[in-house]
Amino acid sequence: MAGMSVHIRTDRLTKIYPKPGGGTLAAVDEVSMEINSGEVFAYVGPNGAGKTTTIKLLLGLTKPTSGTFEILGGDISEREIRQRIGFLPEDHNYFAYLTIETVLDFYGRLFGLIGRDRKKSIEKVLDLAGLADRRKTKVKHLSKGLQQRVGLAQSLINDPDLLLLDEPASGLDPLGQADLRKLILSLKEMGKTIFLNTHDLSDVEKIADRVGILDNGELVAVNRVADICGAKEGVIVKTEPIRDDEYLDPIRVVASKIDTRDGFTFIELDDEGKVVQLIPLLKKAQSKLISVEQQRVHLEDYFKGAVRSKGDSWVGPLPGSENDGSGGGVTG
Ligand SMILES: Nc1ncnc2c1ncn2[C@@H]1O[C@H](COP(=O)(O)OP(=O)(O)O)[C@@H](O)[C@H]1O
Numbered sequence: 001m002a003g004m005s006v007h008i009r010t011d012r013l014t015k016i017y018p019k020p021g022g023g024t025l026a027a028v029d030e031v032s033m034e035i036n037s038g039e040v041f042a043y044v045g046p047n048g049a050g051k052t053t054t055i056k057l058l059l060g061l062t063k064p065t066s067g068t069f070e071i072l073g074g075d076i077s078e079r080e081i082r083q084r085i086g087f088l089p090e091d092h093n094y095f096a097y098l099t100i101e102t103v104l105d106f107y108g109r110l111f112g113l114i115g116r117d118r119k120k121s122i123e124k125v126l127d128l129a130g131l132a133d134r135r136k137t138k139v140k141h142l143s144k145g146l147q148q149r150v151g152l153a154q155s156l157i158n159d160p161d162l163l164l165l166d167e168p169a170s171g172l173d174p175l176g177q178a179d180l181r182k183l184i185l186s187l188k189e190m191g192k193t194i195f196l197n198t199h200d201l202s203d204v205e206k207i208a209d210r211v212g213i214l215d216n217g218e219l220v221a222v223n224r225v226a227d228i229c230g231a232k233e234g235v236i237v238k239t240e241p242i243r244d245d246e247y248l249d250p251i252r253v254v255a256s257k258i259d260t261r262d263g264f265t266f267i268e269l270d271d272e273g274k275v276v277q278l279i280p281l282l283k284k285a286q287s288k289l290i291s292v293e294q295q296r297v298h299l300e301d302y303f304k305g306a307v308r309s310k311g312d313s314w315v316g317p318l319p320g321s322e323n324d325g326s327g328g329g330v331t332g
């Protein structure tokens, strides 16, 4: 595996579409980002945020209105660059009546693999995707989860360095999703770079190294997942409600924050060790300790914060979320 390098670099990448009723829509709006080799980068946003359009731009399937990008250190129009990229489209339609093996053989030919090389590649991706014993099965007889694995196998046929996956887990049941995540992680372990479009926050938490949040075509935040989700040093102590300043004042000296709501008092301590100092103070207040929990920043709060700052509501995978009518229609 080569040392770390930048696999995708965009500079104010923009795609503007005419709107059906007149006017224009910036599907991708001055997006500048860098994706490093070997990382899983989750590109997250509600339906219609511009995720698929970004991938189409990166693959050269549509031209930017303005801005530039570099992929694998070069230009997508170069054949040698394209050969190092794998792509799993959003709504793929594998030839339902073909067997898995035939589909993979077709894609192998597309990439110009010949003879033994093609056979070897097919064996390899069948193994990787756990499909070896079903090679003769027609795609239409597979579950949605297995069809997605065929999709991944297809995207791997050329042993790409960079994979662009457009919502690979959407429409899968939890088991299918877990399965797919495991597979994506094993690809990362092989040193592949993975650009993952998703609107599912658990994808982000479970497999991504970094996350970029897209909202109305704008990249509103980029962060390391560990920095967002990582447990903070402190703890939150939940107790029976304490309302009297006589008792609260000494607690304030120890605590970094006190909040009484929903019939409880929540006491934030920046160091777990301070619980020892708190206990006698609770006793004095005749307030029973209910729980001590590690402080965590919730990914969902982070996202809501990032998107709200742009004056827009985050919809994402939450139930009852709004669809903008862009045709995706998949919400959690
Ligand atoms: N070919 C197109 N012509 C006009 N508008 C488009 C086209 N493709 C996408 N859009 C619009 O651009 C926005 C972003 O779409 P898309 O990239 O598919 O978002 P996502 O993949 O995040 O759901 C949406 O409002 C969509 O309706």
Ligand SMILES: [Mg+2]
Residues within 6 Å of the ligand: 051, 052, 053, 090, 166, 328
């Ligand atoms: Mg999409």
